[in-house]
Amino acid sequence: MELVKASHLKLGETATIELIEPNENMGKLFELGFIKGVSIKKAHISFDGLNICFAINNTMFAVRNKDSQYIMVTRETE
Amino acid sequence: MGKIVLVGNPNCGKTSVFNLLTGLKSKVSNLSGTTVEVNKGNLEVNNQQFEIVDLPGTYSIYPNSNEEEESINFLLEHKDDIDLLVYVADANQLFRNFLFLGQLLSLKMPTAIIANMWDKVNKKEATRDLDKIQEELGIPILPFSARSNRELPILRKFIVEKSSLKPKTDYFMTKDLPAMEDLIEHTSDTNQVDRSNHTLFIYKCLSKLFDKNSVPVDSDRTYKWDKVLLHPIWGFVIFGIVMFLMFQILFPLAEFPMQAIDSLFQRLADFVGGQLPADSMVTSLIVKGIIPGIAGVVIFTPQIALLFLFLGILEDTGYVSRISFLMDSTLRKVGLNGKSVIPMVGGFACSIPAIMSARTIGNKKERLITMLITPLMACSARLSVYTVLISLLFVKEDNSILSQRGLVFFAMYMFGIVVALIASWLLSKRMKNTNSDFMVIEMPRYRLPIWRNVRSQAWQKTYQFIKGAGMVIFVVSIVLWFLASFGPKSKMEAVSAKYSAKPQTEQNIRLQNAEKLENSFAGHIGKVIEPAIEPLGYDWKIGIALITSFAAREVFVGTLSTIYAIEGEGNERIVSRLRKAKRQDGKPVYTLGTIISLLLFYSLALQCMSTLAVMKKETGTWKWPLLQFLYMGALAYILALIAYQTIV
Numbered sequence: 001m002e003l004v005k006a007s008h009l010k011l012g013e014t015a016t017i018e019l020i021e022p023n024e025n026m027g028k029l030f031e032l033g034f035i036k037g038v039s040i041k042k043a044h045i046s047f048d049g050l051n052i053c054f055a056i057n058n059t060m061f062a063v064r065n066k067d068s069q070y071i072m073v074t075r076e077t078e
Numbered sequence: 079m080g081k082i083v084l085v086g087n088p089n090c091g092k093t094s095v096f097n098l099l100t101g102l103k104s105k106v107s108n109l110s111g112t113t114v115e116v117n118k119g120n121l122e123v124n125n126q127q128f129e130i131v132d133l134p135g136t137y138s139i140y141p142n143s144n145e146e147e148e149s150i151n152f153l154l155e156h157k158d159d160i161d162l163l164v165y166v167a168d169a170n171q172l173f174r175n176f177l178f179l180g181q182l183l184s185l186k187m188p189t190a191i192i193a194n195m196w197d198k199v200n201k202k203e204a205t206r207d208l209d210k211i212q213e214e215l216g217i218p219i220l221p222f223s224a225r226s227n228r229e230l231p232i233l234r235k236f237i238v239e240k241s242s243l244k245p246k247t248d249y250f251m252t253k254d255l256p257a258m259e260d261l262i263e264h265t266s267d268t269n270q271v272d273r274s275n276h277t278l279f280i281y282k283c284l285s286k287l288f289d290k291n292s293v294p295v296d297s298d299r300t301y302k303w304d305k306v307l308l309h310p311i312w313g314f315v316i317f318g319i320v321m322f323l324m325f326q327i328l329f330p331l332a333e334f335p336m337q338a339i340d341s342l343f344q345r346l347a348d349f350v351g352g353q354l355p356a357d358s359m360v361t362s363l364i365v366k367g368i369i370p371g372i373a374g375v376v377i378f379t380p381q382i383a384l385l386f387l388f389l390g391i392l393e394d395t396g397y398v399s400r401i402s403f404l405m406d407s408t409l410r411k412v413g414l415n416g417k418s419v420i421p422m423v424g425g426f427a428c429s430i431p432a433i434m435s436a437r438t439i440g441n442k443k444e445r446l447i448t449m450l451i452t453p454l455m456a457c458s459a460r461l462s463v464y465t466v467l468i469s470l471l472f473v474k475e476d477n478s479i480l481s482q483r484g485l486v487f488f489a490m491y492m493f494g495i496v497v498a499l500i501a502s503w504l505l506s507k508r509m510k511n512t513n514s515d516f517m518v519i520e521m522p523r524y525r526l527p528i529w530r531n532v533r534s535q536a537w538q539k540t541y542q543f544i545k546g547a548g549m550v551i552f553v554v555s556i557v558l559w560f561l562a563s564f565g566p567k568s569k570m571e572a573v574s575a576k577y578s579a580k581p582q583t584e585q586n587i588r589l590q591n592a593e594k595l596e597n598s599f600a601g602h603i604g605k606v607i608e609p610a611i612e613p614l615g616y617d618w619k620i621g622i623a624l625i626t627s628f629a630a631r632e633v634f635v636g637t638l639s640t641i642y643a644i645e646g647e648g649n650e651r652i653v654s655r656l657r658k659a660k661r662q663d664g665k666p667v668y669t670l671g672t673i674i675s676l677l678l679f680y681s682l683a684l685q686c687m688s689t690l691a692v693m694k695k696e697t698g699t700w701k702w703p704l705l706q707f708l709y710m711g712a713l714a715y716i717l718a719l720i721a722y723q724t725i726v
Contacts, residue, residue, distance in 0.1 A: 022270075024270075024514060024516075025514060025516040026270060026274055027140060027270050027273040027274050027277065028140075028142060028516060028518070030274050030277040030278060030281075031137050031138040031140065031177060031277055032137060032174070032518060033173070033174040033177075033281075035277075035278060035281050036278075037285075043301065043304065044304055044305070044308040044403075045310070046310060046403065046404070046406065046407050047310035047311065047313075047314070047404075047407065048407045050406075050407045050410075051403060051406050051407060051416070053304070053308065053403065053521060055301070057171060057173055057174045058170050058171050059171050059174060059520060059521075060300070060304070060520070060521035061518050061519065061520055061521070062399075062402070062403040062406070062416070062518065062519040062521060063517070063518050064406075064515075064516075064517055067516055067517075067518075
């Protein structure tokens, strides 16, 4: 399965988190539940694409696009 | 006295549990980061006394913002004297919520878990999870719903009975990683790798306790609502409509109760005036000093209560987080952050809690700028000033579908926002960014507002407004009455002598009162500052109101009510009195230029001592409140000057 950035998912598409690329906010992403094996859905996007809402673990988190670049996933709905 | 501490992730209902246990009414809403400081209360069960402590929510032991840091520091400082750590978790999100629990267990404190929002979970699956967790961790769990207080006796019993239990603490331990308790003691020095490895280890342990996590399906109600409310175009349109409607509805809804309060105070003044001797000082003090002054503030209670009610509904439904998401991109361009929306919206009610709520913003620069611009939001204290001034703009009855006064009101609120954004942009150019701009906003599930919470918050804030402003205006009214009723003996006697020979007609009485007021102590003070405010279109009476309202803006209307009551006869409404007010040359005081100038001045000037005090507390220095006072004051004076000189 091809690894893609979570930000590159289509709107409404579901994927599985494979890894978080090392970055200064990696620990924070882990603490919010962005960990390997978790299902993630790209739920909403802001008007300029700079913010994305991801649904994980029955919660919805809005993060900035630049921070979501480190979340690597494989598509579930392909 | 036993110490029971409530901890957990943001927005899991800790403060609702706290309110139920203590009977207090700390603020709760459907918004992450509502609690930004440590709340304390008491609980008595079977003659046993407990101190209940409610800590701000945090996702983990590694704080990302000031209020999270406060929680962690409290736990570390008090870990040896905590009798029970009550871990409150959202029953719908136990997997993620339990990361923090897994970290805290290494502190070896007696622990109990409340699985809150139990009314919203699939009971069959969730009960199976809870049984497994209780067995594996050795920690008692109470399925609970803080929405209703019917289960309060069970909650009280649970907490008291479990307060002496120590949990098994080896479930989240491994010899392969540095000890968790060491990491907790030195969170700021912990490196990313140790931190991440520990987090992943705890999640690995948790995955044995829970079935696989899930994402919302298309039929999920919150997901469906968000498709519209977070839509790149419709989201903004709906946000605009919500705000617009709020200010359109405010005026007509508040009109009737405002008239009723006004009429009540007029009757009170007539009654008191009729019962007391006509020429006594006490009658004058009460009828022309205290009653008009207090009425000038209390009359706005319906509008303020409605505003708090509307804002409470927005927060309790979960909509405010959506506004943060919508606005983040725009706010980032001017040096703010999507989370700045929470203090900004809160600033419509009152800047003091709003500035404190900026603690949830992790980035120091963005937090400071948010605190500096929050007082530009049109707070409830400005509502009374705006109401009087906007009413002066419209002479005729407003029966149109779109209330003209509502439109001007909306424009004033928008003006505050626009100036705040410009000020923020300018400030961000001058300040350095010293830490990460990582931002995450948790979007709570939509829910119907809990009427009990919304009503209680609106009532509490309105009561605080009346109590705070009432006390100030009571004292100010007495002082003002004295200053406006007495003056240098020779001058006051000269006025009396001038009119003693003239017939006591209504016009002569009014002229005599006006001349006495002008020669009173208040008149002299007003005349001293008149040269500075004359270019803004203000006379000395407005000058007095500017001075008294330095402590709190709402005192402006009360001051004018008292001054004009002393000068005039009868119990006319303040708006009618202001409409008739004339300058010495016979021209009206409240022209379009003066009204616009006053609106601009009051929308921008920082006339609130409490805001300055809370800024000092939050920033730890007088530098920032002083800067805030000066930049807002300068802006207010310059724009008011330009407006008056342009319109006149």
